[in-house]
Amino acid sequence: MRGLSLFLGCLVPNRYPGIELATKLCLAKMDIDCSDLPGASCCPAPGVFRSFDKTSWLTLASRNIVLSEELERDVLTICNGCFSTLADANHIIQDDEKAKEKVNIHLLKIGRQVKGNIDVRHIIEYLYQEYGPEKISSFVERPLDVRIAVHYGCHLIKPTKDRGLGNSERPVFFDELITALGATSVDYPDKMACCGAGGGMRSAMKERSLKMTEAKLAKIQEAGVDCIVNSCPFCHMQLDSGQDDIKELTGTEFEIPVLHYTQLLGLALGFPAEMLGIDTSIEKNRKLMELLDSQLES
């Protein structure tokens, strides 16, 4: 198995650095060979840039892939959007010789050439396929007895013909990675529904995008959970800071903690919340940590 390079994207390093740190801590503790990917850019984001111009989208994505090819490592993404762009671009490079030639004409100007000889991974499918729930369980130092609403997000699993992770209607692999940590994955209506952020909606039509978010949060609240766990910083932002936006717009308060899977995994591996960027100065997060601490004492 090739080693990995960590593709950060935009939101993780620039808005949720806690997810970056949590990811690095977890990978190191599990002894997974993963290097930095110096000089990487925006993936570029599929919802906006792929919508506007496929050529520049594919060319910039290919540059990010080349950087990892030069390290002879597979790309590891921790964002559904980055996964969508880089995995789709990689398939195009691998399957369409003409498209690859065209991209390489642009890349030649910066002295690089894309080959198409590595894979693009997402941390959720990587952990599931290369380790599996049982092996993940063996790393757990602090079982987390909490009720979790799993949010897969759209682009981790769809389009299914390109992702190859099975049917998108009722997937279970992410849930199994949750139960591997001692937690309960709580079923809720519209579990597979979009957070509302994608496709350029959040940037250009924020209020409308938040209506989708509010509907999803309401279903999650009814199900009665201790937190939401996602695999994408863009969904994370929509579900997390979206709660503040919704409160301002409609007065509806949810107060549901939102964690990226790497942050939850970090807690289970024994790292304290502060090291994982889980802001315990926020009331909702503090309650979750108090619940976990009470379990540790009992």
Add this chain to the structure above:
Amino acid sequence: MDEMTGENININEQLKEASTNALRCMQCGVCSSSCPSGRHTSLNIRKLVKIAGRSSDILKSDELWMCTTCYNCQERCPRGIDIVDTILKIRSISAYHNIILPEHRAVCQMLLKYGHAVPINDDYKIKRTEMGLEELPETVHKYTDSLNEVKELLTSCGFERFTEDNTDENKTMENTA
């Protein structure tokens, strides 16, 4: 400008080519009933599929930009129509003809300037260092040569057309669409 006018004449041809797949649509409505955006916005994806390739009015439609690209409709379409991929192609035709929402133009400007759609700011530089991370991540933010590579590639692809608001082209569009 002459070249742009020539392109505009071809809008209908471009839309037709982008939407051949949608001709298989039998208007069953599975797409609309699967659409999370359609529950909360005016997006009626069944209607968009119906007019795709038939009328350049689709380029003036706000609904074209209300799709979150969740792929539910595409996954469930009984005729196997690549609905989201078609929407993306039509959006590209729209953007290419300078019909692009101002917020999206701003995101393009960010990418060209910083190499990130969401660049870092001072607050998050402080947050990073407080956490024990380096102030700047291992991305184009830290390496000027890398940022220059990104800019050179975007220029090579003609990406500036999406960052510059060319109102003359908008007028041309108004006359032909």
